Amino acid sequence: MTAEASGRGVLDGRVALITGAAQGLGASFASALSAQGACVALVDLSDTQGACERIRLSGGRAIALRxxxxxxxxxxxxxxxxxxAFGGLDILVNNAALSAALRLCRMSDITSEQWDQVMAVNVRGTFECMKAAVPLMAERSYGKIVNIASGTAIKGTPGLLHYVAxxxxxxxxxxAAARELGAQGIRVNCLxxxxxxSxxxxxxxDWSGEAARSASLVSRALQRDGQPQDLLGSMVFLCSSASDFITGQTLVVDGGSAMV
Ligand SMILES: NC(=O)c1ccc[n+]([C@@H]2O[C@H](COP(=O)([O-])OP(=O)(O)OC[C@H]3O[C@@H](n4cnc5c(N)ncnc54)[C@H](O)[C@@H]3O)[C@@H](O)[C@H]2O)c1
Incomplete structure (x- = not known):
């Protein structure tokens, strides 16, 4: 029986919207929040019905949105x-991004159009979602926003300048959002x-090849591959009341590669 089915989840009664949830990490985040009792809205450019159906089969409440x-x-x-569908919105996970599909390349090979596209989805998309969600959270004087960043931004990983930026x-x-929204009870953090x-x-x-994999492994204190489930405990923590006095922070989950 899932936590939701038994009514014992730490997110019982919460409503979460997760972007980029058709597959990959977004779908895993949605499942993890549902397993802790949240009603989840899965949003993506691609069809989220399959990911949604898997959550429903586990006893969760989920809707598929495009x-x-x-x-x-x-x-x-x-x-x-x-x-x-669910009567409100308490949690927003800004996960949608141009990410896994990007090729490693030198700065000189990134076109202005590619730069703008990455910025539009990864930065402005995050802004648009926060802007739409904040009034609903403010109504309840409570909210949790988790923006998905990347260890590459801290380490300055080469070969992906637009993405890292x-x-x-x-x-x-x-x-900045955490400072602006704190008075309204809205916490904003990065994972x-x-x-x-994924x-x-x-x-x-580019990502599953031996070169990328071994470069990543040698940089880590814990020298193994990162799996989607390695992120889920931190995601649930940042969405739950256990992290209510934490805002404006970036929680790096990478086996101890970037140490901040
Ligand atoms: N997997 C990793 O190694 C890794 C590492 C660091 C950070 N991240 C971040 O984690 C998140 C998920 O990673 P992933 O590996 O699952 O990536 P992914 O590229 O497989 O998934 C991204 C999802 O976002 C959706 N998306 C893209 N553009 C969109 C748009 N305009 N509107 C709505 N949805 C859109 C895609 O359809 C896709 O389902 C991303 O933010 C990524 O940058 C991933």
Whole structure:
């Protein structure tokens, strides 16, 4: 029996919206929050029905929504549909990104269009979702926003300048939003994974190849691959009342590679 089915989850009665949840880490985050009792809205450009159905089969309450996080109208519609289905919104996980699909390349090979695209999804998408969610959280004087950053932004990993810059912006935006929203009871934190074997990473030669894998492993105090389940305890913690006095922080989960 899941925590939700037994009514014992630490997120019992909470409503969470997770972006980029059709597959990969987003789908894992949605399952983990559901297993702790949250009602979950899965949002993605791609179809989230499959991920949603798996949660329902485990006894969770989930809805599948399609939205492009760069489109303000679509984000607002997804937030409205979540409130209509579950009566409010307490938790936002900004996970959608141009990420696993990106190729490693030198700065000179990144086009202006690629730069703008990465910034639009990873930075402005995070902003659009926060902007739409905050009024609902403010109504309840309580909310949890978890923005997914990346260890690459802390380490300055080469070969991904647009992506690294976007995740650095997510960390800075998280700090400024935490100060702005604290008085309304809204906590804003980052979870920063290291290289993690999500579906997209496993399928991508640049990330699953021996070079990337061994570079990542030697940099870690705990020298093994990062798996999606390694992130779930931290995600649940940042969404739960156990972290209510923590805001504006970045929790790095990478086996001890970036030490801040
Ligand atoms: N896997 C890793 O090694 C790793 C490491 C550090 C950080 N991260 C971060 O974790 C998150 C998830 O990683 P992943 O490996 O599952 O990535 P992924 O690329 O497999 O998944 C990203 C998801 O976002 C969705 N998406 C993309 N653009 C969108 C848009 N405009 N609107 C709505 N949805 C959109 C995609 O459809 C996809 O389902 C990302 O923010 C990524 O940057 C991942």
């Amino acid at each position: 939205a492009d996080v760069t489109r303000r109208d679509e984000v607002q519609a997804a937030v409205n549909a979540t409130v209509q 976007s995740k650095g912006a997510v960390i800075s935006m998280t700090r 920063a994974p290291g290289l993690t074997r 579906e997209g990473v496993v399928a991508h030669p």
